[in-house]
Amino acid sequence: MEALIIGGTGPTGPFIIQGLVDRGYTPVVLHRGSHEVDFVAQFEHVHADPHFADPVRDAIGGRRFDLVIAAYGRLRVLVDVLAGHTGRLITIGGTVYKRQQWSAPAGESAARETSHKLVARVQQTEDAIFAKHEDGTFNLTHLRYPNLYGPRQLAPREWSVVRRILDGRRTVPVIDGGLTLESRAYVENAAHAVLLAVDQPAISAGQTYHVADLVTPTDAERAVAIAAAMGAEIELVNYPRNAGLPGYFWGGGRNLEYMGQAGPPPTHHKLLDSQRIRTDLGFADLVPFEEAIRRTVEYYVANPLEYGGEEEARIGDPFDYQAEDAFAQALADFVRRCHSIPFAGVTLRHSYDHPKTATQAASASGSAS
Numbered sequence: 001m002e003a004l005i006i007g008g009t010g011p012t013g014p015f016i017i018q019g020l021v022d023r024g025y026t027p028v029v030l031h032r033g034s035h036e037v038d039f040v041a042q043f044e045h046v047h048a049d050p051h052f053a054d055p056v057r058d059a060i061g062g063r064r065f066d067l068v069i070a071a072y073g074r075l076r077v078l079v080d081v082l083a084g085h086t087g088r089l090i091t092i093g094g095t096v097y098k099r100q101q102w103s104a105p106a107g108e109s110a111a112r113e114t115s116h117k118l119v120a121r122v123q124q125t126e127d128a129i130f131a132k133h134e135d136g137t138f139n140l141t142h143l144r145y146p147n148l149y150g151p152r153q154l155a156p157r158e159w160s161v162v163r164r165i166l167d168g169r170r171t172v173p174v175i176d177g178g179l180t181l182e183s184r185a186y187v188e189n190a191a192h193a194v195l196l197a198v199d200q201p202a203i204s205a206g207q208t209y210h211v212a213d214l215v216t217p218t219d220a221e222r223a224v225a226i227a228a229a230m231g232a233e234i235e236l237v238n239y240p241r242n243a244g245l246p247g248y249f250w251g252g253g254r255n256l257e258y259m260g261q262a263g264p265p266p267t268h269h270k271l272l273d274s275q276r277i278r279t280d281l282g283f284a285d286l287v288p289f290e291e292a293i294r295r296t297v298e299y300y301v302a303n304p305l306e307y308g309g310e311e312e313a314r315i316g317d318p319f320d321y322q323a324e325d326a327f328a329q330a331l332a333d334f335v336r337r338c339h340s341i342p343f344a345g346v347t348l349r350h351s352y353d354h355p356k357t358a359t360q361a362a363s364a365s366g367s368a369s
Helices: 013-022 053-060 075-082 117-134 158-166 187-199 219-229 245-251 275-281 289-302 310-315 321-339
Strands: 002-006 026-031 044-047 067-070 088-093 139-144 147-149 171-175 184-186 208-210 235-239
Touching: 002 013, 013 026, 013 187, 026 053, 044 053, 053 075, 067 075, 067 187, 075 088, 075 117, 088 117, 088 187, 117 139, 139 187, 147 187, 158 171, 158 219, 158 289, 158 310, 171 219, 171 245, 171 321, 184 187, 184 289, 187 275, 208 275, 219 235, 219 289, 235 245, 235 321, 245 321
Parallel strands: 002 026, 002 067, 026 044, 067 088, 088 139, 139 208, 147 184, 171 235
Antiparallel strands: none
């Protein structure tokens, strides 16, 4: 059996390919060739840009595959090119939704803000690929990835904490307390979701699935966990959103509709409901959060990003420590000024009494008959 993997050298690709080999498939990897991964290099490679139809069409020629996993490229282009080359197609896209009321997790049918150009294109792409399932061109399953974390991740947000600790810093800036919750998935867990769809084509046919880890730490908890994995203790320096420039990097890649805009990134929660894939396909986190963070840290300590290089630029973190210290001093000055302002004060107390001795019974005249 031959399986074509479009992508394959990204964060989840090697795990997916290993899983396919374990299932008896012979992988064929189609990607642009801009970077390679040692494990993947042993398999047949086809170099073509999956964002455009003609290069892919020329690259695969008249070949037919038992399975195609499209993990990269323009899906609305690929479904047209792949027609007649496979009967089973698994596609991978992203998650973009309107802000959920009450910070409820978004299900697969949640509304999207299609007035935004990029969001509208995501919806148009999904409509196009499912039209190919409805007309019988493919048995199709679509997986929606959140922001991933782990080895080989593009613009790894974890690097902002890892580098600071490597540089001897023990303070990490956060905004709004670092209390934002964002559903994410460790790369090996995300690959496991894809392989479950491979194993269960009948159940997953025509379905869209959210892929997300069960544990959803806050930004602050992620920072502390990263530090712990490096044997360090850190102090979180908390800024209000409208004055938290040093912590803006936490918003990188989180809100598609915000990208390219000036000002502070949104800090509302970005939660996904992954119950459907857990119920239908038996999805579970192969790697729990603490172990996933440990592996992530281990990888980036061994494979650090180039300081000031293109990969760091994608994160949007300038690592301007001199300015960070100035911001921290301004924050400390502000806190001192606040403490000097006379205020009546607030006393927090439990809403129920906690008597030390038994209270006297109500009088006979005041008791119920």
